Amino acid sequence: MPAPRNVLGISAYYHDAAAALLQDGKIVCAAQEERFTRRKNDADFPTNAIQFCLRYAKLVPAQLDTVVFYDKPVMKFARLLETYLAVAPGGWRTFPTVLSNWLGEKLDLRKTIRARLPGLRANCQILFAEHHQSHAASAFYPSPFNEAAILTVDGVGEWATTTIGHGQGHQIQPLKELRFPHSLGLLYSAFTDYCGFRINSGEYKLMGLAPYGEPKFADAIRRELVDVKPDGSFRLNLDYFNFLRGVTMTNGRFHQLLGGPPRQPEGKIDHRHMDVARSIQLVTEEIMLHLAHHAREVTGSRNLCLAGGVALNCVANGLILRERIFDRVWIQPAAGDAGGALGAALAAWHWHPDTPARATGPDDAMQSSLLGPEFSDPEIEAVLHRHGVVFQKLQGSALLDCAVDLLKAGKVVGWFQGRTEFGPRALGNRSILGDARLPHMQSVINLKVKFRESFRPFAPVVRRECVADYFELDADSPYMLFTAPLRSELRKPLPAGVTGMDLLKAGRSTVPAITHVDYSARVQTVAHAGNPLLYDLLLRFERATGCGVLVNTSFNVRGEPIVCTPDDAYRCFTNTEMDFLIMGSYVIERTAGRNGFRAAAMQPRPVEMKPDLKDGPGEWRKSGLKTALGLVILSSVLRWRHILTNDLWLGALVLPGIVAICAWWQPHWFRGLHRLLTRLGLAISQFIGRLLLLFFFFFILTPVGLILRLAGKDALQLRPPREATTYWQPAKAYGPLDRLF
Numbered sequence: 001m002p003a004p005r006n007v008l009g010i011s012a013y014y015h016d017a018a019a020a021l022l023q024d025g026k027i028v029c030a031a032q033e034e035r036f037t038r039r040k041n042d043a044d045f046p047t048n049a050i051q052f053c054l055r056y057a058k059l060v061p062a063q064l065d066t067v068v069f070y071d072k073p074v075m076k077f078a079r080l081l082e083t084y085l086a087v088a089p090g091g092w093r094t095f096p097t098v099l100s101n102w103l104g105e106k107l108d109l110r111k112t113i114r115a116r117l118p119g120l121r122a123n124c125q126i127l128f129a130e131h132h133q134s135h136a137a138s139a140f141y142p143s144p145f146n147e148a149a150i151l152t153v154d155g156v157g158e159w160a161t162t163t164i165g166h167g168q169g170h171q172i173q174p175l176k177e178l179r180f181p182h183s184l185g186l187l188y189s190a191f192t193d194y195c196g197f198r199i200n201s202g203e204y205k206l207m208g209l210a211p212y213g214e215p216k217f218a219d220a221i222r223r224e225l226v227d228v229k230p231d232g233s234f235r236l237n238l239d240y241f242n243f244l245r246g247v248t249m250t251n252g253r254f255h256q257l258l259g260g261p262p263r264q265p266e267g268k269i270d271h272r273h274m275d276v277a278r279s280i281q282l283v284t285e286e287i288m289l290h291l292a293h294h295a296r297e298v299t300g301s302r303n304l305c306l307a308g309g310v311a312l313n314c315v316a317n318g319l320i321l322r323e324r325i326f327d328r329v330w331i332q333p334a335a336g337d338a339g340g341a342l343g344a345a346l347a348a349w350h351w352h353p354d355t356p357a358r359a360t361g362p363d364d365a366m367q368s369s370l371l372g373p374e375f376s377d378p379e380i381e382a383v384l385h386r387h388g389v390v391f392q393k394l395q396g397s398a399l400l401d402c403a404v405d406l407l408k409a410g411k412v413v414g415w416f417q418g419r420t421e422f423g424p425r426a427l428g429n430r431s432i433l434g435d436a437r438l439p440h441m442q443s444v445i446n447l448k449v450k451f452r453e454s455f456r457p458f459a460p461v462v463r464r465e466c467v468a469d470y471f472e473l474d475a476d477s478p479y480m481l482f483t484a485p486l487r488s489e490l491r492k493p494l495p496a497g498v499t500g501m502d503l504l505k506a507g508r509s510t511v512p513a514i515t516h517v518d519y520s521a522r523v524q525t526v527a528h529a530g531n532p533l534l535y536d537l538l539l540r541f542e543r544a545t546g547c548g549v550l551v552n553t554s555f556n557v558r559g560e561p562i563v564c565t566p567d568d569a570y571r572c573f574t575n576t577e578m579d580f581l582i583m584g585s586y587v588i589e590r591t592a593g594r595n596g597f598r599a600a601a602m603q604p605r606p607v608e609m610k611p612d613l614k615d616g617p618g619e620w621r622k623s624g625l626k627t628a629l630g631l632v633i634l635s636s637v638l639r640w641r642h643i644l645t646n647d648l649w650l651g652a653l654v655l656p657g658i659v660a661i662c663a664w665w666q667p668h669w670f671r672g673l674h675r676l677l678t679r680l681g682l683a684i685s686q687f688i689g690r691l692l693l694l695f696f697f698f699f700i701l702t703p704v705g706l707i708l709r710l711a712g713k714d715a716l717q718l719r720p721p722r723e724a725t726t727y728w729q730p731a732k733a734y735g736p737l738d739r740l741f
């Protein structure tokens, strides 16, 4: 049987839904659903991302040979049920919602995929990889290594939260795992939540806040919250957490340990929050270092591949690199669940026995992670005309020289070129660029352009050849996934006695806009082959100014996904105080009025709502006819109970007759009635459904859970013995992909 030619990978239903397409094993395209729907971290089935992949490859669903989902839904559902068994009657508040979500389209995913992708052939394989198998595949197969240790660390998949595996050629062998609820991702998210940031997207903010604080709570975290063994395995003390019950992440004991209640979102950030952030960051770094050392020990490999949400912690990654535990470290740029779509597709491709030998070279297979949609000059120009924008068209050297002049003059420039990045970082195609030498650049971009917290640092982008001139780093970092210290000769001493946010006002270095208060920077290196346009821009900027570093931050405002289309970029530009937008070959200046910005363009694009009910003339007609039938039945019952006389009953039958005739000939008259009846029916069925689920929870699941606990059956291993030398468990070989569990 030949290897599948077209393989589509999908991730969805947790956070960051995405789709990725392979053709003959080559990564052709990949994109996150949020970029299309404009809903940050959109977790819905990635209909738009799939449509993009098919359109990009000029395919129709019937040409797909394999569709693969990034986790095993039945295993995940079983874990959910076992969690409720372990905590019942706790968890009753979330049980009806969680169960009704699952009993919908999430559990029977084969059916869902076929329903959402009409036109799939009957013999198109629908496969399911394990969650950490998808992460491991996304880390190993696109890496430049033929052999490597693979470490995946995230919140949770089916059961595993952390795994160590070994990759060689086509094969990935899982070796060890830590299981739910003992999760470094969930621990970090609990602190993210406690510090008032959004789980699954605010972890970066917590990491950015950490350098302002002191690790005053690190000992308390190590003593009370997480027990870490020298081999990196750990267990959480669940007496301090609430996430098993699903309502909040942490409880009163946790808050007491950290000296106060959680910070409210948008609340003031004080020194305690900074100290909490520093403390959990330090403990996370320690665990990641232990994990990396242990992965080296058990695999003997000199190469490391990393993925999973925690692999986006670039401070911990930078430490692993600098400790030289491995000769080389490669991290999947879409290390979170979006990358699971790609990993699942790669796992399915390499699972096939007739797949040709895997070729590796000096470069990875991610194509700089520029895998999303792109727009031609005519497409961009059409958008600009539609918005009535005055622009200048420049090409080649003239465009780059113009950009350099603007940056040199201290302007903030939106930079929209080529294909959209896949993964959470903007890598120079959907970026906002600025001069890193200017002391005010960080606060200007944060407050006037991105409308976000002023404490957050920006990343530098630098040509690969000269990264060591600026940073204590001489390795590839194309995906902005390693932090490195700034070279000491570029630093400026911090004024004595200045702490907290006041450090922001200090100069810090000759490139202050990208220097964090601890002199670190989240570095992106650019090779000419990876992104020639950005490389040339950096080269020209260096020739013009003597500085080869630019600020590179994502092209979006706070709370919105990175822009995808020229329209998104233009809207973002008009809604901020960015000075210039360079989109393809077009240069647009912010001088409202003269350029004729239209008020309409200033409005954010409305989020497209998915319809929650069937609507249309046919449905309205049916509702009208059902109403007429209901009236006939009602009047007949009233007649039967002698409430109506015979004459009145016959007279009353005229009304349903009129209703039926009107419904047939003028169905739109019944549009409002149809919507009302449908919503009412939905609400009643949801209410009854919730009641039934609660009945099941209290009268079946809770007694069974209590009996199991009394019998000492601890399905979740909530408290593995502390005296054990390790918390690692041997990992089972991955099951066949054609099974849901």
Ligand SMILES: [Fe+2]
Residues within 6 Å of the ligand: 131, 135, 154, 155, 156, 157, 308, 309, 336, 337, 340
């Ligand atoms: Fe994950």
